[in-house]
């Protein structure tokens with residue numbers, strides 16, 4: 001697929017957003033957003049509700065005007081309402097809308113006609129897309145009977161119909177159950193290297209496996225970006241997490257470990273200290289929990305912590321190494 005796709009063979013940036021500003025009434029939504037996607041990468045666009053992700057995506061798609069700034073796709077400028085831009089980009093919304101009295105094949109054929117795919121190529125293209133998204137056998141079925149996951153697959157088929165250089169997915173997994181999410185993410189992973197993909201999401205665990213890079217947007221600005229490895233190294237410190245059977249043991253452990261790690265017990269977890277978890281939903285041992293951030297070797301830290309606890313006469317009910325998740329990094333950057 002995409003053998004004729006020039007963006008995958010040139011040095012032009014797949015997407016270049018420069019200094020984008022957008023105001024709705026008196027609300028400044030985008031405040032100098034810069035975003036550059038390398039050709040062929042999968043990029044996670046992450047931000048809290050209202051950070052400006054959808055607005056940015058709509059401007060990239062030529063569906064919304066910007067007050068100032070520029071958007072280029074594969075070196076070509078995008079203007080509001082520009083059909084040329086739409087041809088280069090495939091778009092999938094969180095809950096795509098269809099004419100659900102049509103079958104998947106009829107719907108894709110209609111979309112292909114509207115977007116000008118030559119009649120001679122259309123039938124084959126529709127079948128190829130149905131196969132790509134794993135809807136074989138369901139092409140004749142009315143969309144009305146499709147599950148959400150199937151609809152999302154059909155949405156991807158529609159987005160890919162024009163052989164876009166850039167695929168933009170806005171919260172594509174938010175309406176799916178875990179199995180639907182898994183299948184959808186696998187489908188996106190299979191598209192890796194055939195095109196450039198920009199995915200916005202709140203479900204950060206979905207990004208962990210999939211994205212080559214992640215960018216955090218906050219108040220309409222890109223505040224940080226990098227590979228997960230880079231972001232973890234910069235922001236997220238690994239933890240030793242220890243669970244205790246009761247509060248007394250946890251407090252005793254806390255006193256013993258505090259001088260060892262040169263941390264004051266009253267420091268908050270965010271400040272890199274020791275904290276108690278008292279979530280009623282967790283097991284007894286997990287309710288009295290101490291988290292110890294560390295840098296350097298896990299083995300050395302774990303030995304030291306265990307020796308200290310044994311000396312203090314406290315036995316942890318649970319002892320685990322916790323690697324920071326993307327959620328932790330996100331909280332650190334925009335929390």
Ligand SMILES: Nc1ncnc2c1ncn2[C@@H]1O[C@H](COP(=O)(O)OP(=O)(O)OP(=O)(O)O)[C@@H](O)[C@H]1O
Pocket residue numbers: 024025027029047048049050051052053054055056
């Ligand atoms: N057409 C509009 N008119 C007025 N305000 C708007 C319009 N579109 C978006 N906004 C406002 O712009 C802000 C950013 O919205 P946007 O949808 O871009 O954020 P988002 O990061 O995609 O958030 P979410 O994850 O909740 O979709 C919000 O405060 C929203 O209410």
